[in-house]
Amino acid sequence: MADALEALAARAAGEPFFLACPLAAYASSEGIDDARLAAALGCPAQELAMLRLCRAPRAEPGKFWDDVNEVAVRFGIDPNVLADAVRRGQVILRLREAWAGASRAGGSLLAARDTDAPPPEDPP
């Protein structure tokens, strides 16, 4: 049963509805495995699957913190740490989407801006 729940939590990593999704993006961008993710969040490793299966916090400013606090209280973790990981994960996901979209059409992404143009001179 624990394995099936973990498999479901792993599947949820591909579903933005679940907390698993931004947490997976965060973990991958930090290059950390499940054990280190659990440690970083201050969540017992055996609770990680359940944490991942929670709903991702809603984007609306007030609701975001409500949701984060709700999850943090249930799992006994620091809400600021959770919020930071979720926000970072969400940013990474948006960047990946943009990267994938741009890559499909070919070409380099930021190459056009890779030259360090001198700053504009002050007007006389």
Next chain:
Amino acid sequence: MHRSIVNFPSPAQGLALHLRLCDSDSIAPADLCRAYLGPLVAWLAARSGRVDQQICESAAHDALVTYVRNPRTYDPARGDLGAYLRMAARGDLFNLLQREAKHEKGRVAWMGVEDAGGAGNIPGEDDPTSRAEREEEAGRAKAFLAAIAEGFTRRERDVLNLMLAGEHKTSPFASALGVDSLSETEQRREVKKVKDRILKRIQRGGPPDG
């Protein structure tokens, strides 16, 4: 019948979970999955003796994910949540088995396509509408990235490109930042500082704070 060998939550527990889900309770999806996953898998496995356990699990996963994302597809006035999920999981199992069967049948045909080696095998590749949509999407994506990179130094843009490429080793970032002569700990600290700054700016969406 088969239901008797597995312990589904009671209708009241199911309703309580359903209401929490509808009320956007953040923990409800996890509690619901924990409560129903085991019974659903066991129920499917008991009904479909020759079907691989993993396929049963996938079907149960499909049913649960679909439901928690759209809890209002379930009408409590029409029955117990357990019954609804069993019906959904059975349908998902059927779909998975059908897909498997099609995949097996289509394998030879697909290899034939690969062996032909000709161009134009990507579906929709030559469809002008799809092409236009892809170009439009790419345009939006590029504009989004350009807006993000606005105000970043060249080194920060290099770091951003590495992050976009999925790099997570410290050394490429350290090289991009020109701090590769520092100790490993210092490199990690410097890289983290820049990554944090970039992510903070992106999250804020405002101008760089230097």
